[in-house]
Amino acid sequence: MLDFLYIVWDFDPVMFSIGGFELRYYGLMWAITFLLGERFFSTFAKREGFSNEIVETGFIWIVLGAVLGARVGHCLFYEFPYYITKPWAIITEFRNGGMASHGSALGMLLGMWITCRKHKMAYVWWLDRIMIPVAIGGALVRLGNLFNSEIVGCTTDVPWGFKFMRLYPNIPIENIPVQHPAQLYEAICYIITFFILMWMYFKGDQGRKHAGLMFGIGLIGIFLTRPFIELIKENQEAFEEGMAMNMGQLLSIPFIILAAYMIWGSLKGKFPVATPPKSINKNKKQR
Numbered sequence: 001m002l003d004f005l006y007i008v009w010d011f012d013p014v015m016f017s018i019g020g021f022e023l024r025y026y027g028l029m030w031a032i033t034f035l036l037g038e039r040f041f042s043t044f045a046k047r048e049g050f051s052n053e054i055v056e057t058g059f060i061w062i063v064l065g066a067v068l069g070a071r072v073g074h075c076l077f078y079e080f081p082y083y084i085t086k087p088w089a090i091i092t093e094f095r096n097g098g099m100a101s102h103g104s105a106l107g108m109l110l111g112m113w114i115t116c117r118k119h120k121m122a123y124v125w126w127l128d129r130i131m132i133p134v135a136i137g138g139a140l141v142r143l144g145n146l147f148n149s150e151i152v153g154c155t156t157d158v159p160w161g162f163k164f165m166r167l168y169p170n171i172p173i174e175n176i177p178v179q180h181p182a183q184l185y186e187a188i189c190y191i192i193t194f195f196i197l198m199w200m201y202f203k204g205d206q207g208r209k210h211a212g213l214m215f216g217i218g219l220i221g222i223f224l225t226r227p228f229i230e231l232i233k234e235n236q237e238a239f240e241e242g243m244a245m246n247m248g249q250l251l252s253i254p255f256i257i258l259a260a261y262m263i264w265g266s267l268k269g270k271f272p273v274a275t276p277p278k279s280i281n282k283n284k285k286q287r
Helices: 025-048 051-077 078-084 102-117 123-148 182-203 211-230 248-266 278-286
Strands: 007-009 016-017 019-025 163-165
Touching: 007 248, 016 025, 019 025, 051 078, 051 102, 051 211, 102 123, 102 248, 123 182, 123 211, 182 211, 211 248
Parallel strands: 007 163
Antiparallel strands: 016 019
């Protein structure tokens, strides 16, 4: 009865092009995510008495980890047979697309570990605070997926379904299926997670009182919702057809287990609460 209600989506993913160079909205979403991350961590460091040097180091390593992890993760998790025979294509075919959020998460974890080793900080300090920019950044990247008309949902008859015109070129609109805007569902979950974490840090002060709690809650908001949304997504690769759980669901399981452990450990006081170096505190008093 409501099959006439749907959204026609024919968004051009390219902001502008000059010669062979294209600037896409998807890339812009990643850039905004990194800038927001730097701004958030500058605020965290200033608020808690840490040197901005840790932000500079963390920014470099976490950005590298996020981008390289996302790319390598996609190549290993989703197109392994292709890239194992052409490993150089991981870099040379970068512009052809292929980024995995699970790989990005692993890359950022490594980048934070390197930063903590360099500055002799408690790892959990970074884990807790990274979830705030990750949550809002995840929402932005999913909007970038929407602009690209990728990672779409299964066919549906809900009135807010989308007809992704660019996926079906030269096909009459009446023959194009209505599909779930799965990118928006994920973005909404991430935005809700973002506001919960913002309240925990700035209002509830959980970031300093219960080390590890924000990280656990953030993982729940991102990776516990993912398997449910995957149920109404189209599989990204052909090999996922027939699998009881697709790759996105399988890769979410370790993060869900880690989330449960972090929440339990935080409530039990298992993780150290980071404090700024004494030299920084002393300098602040002298001012």
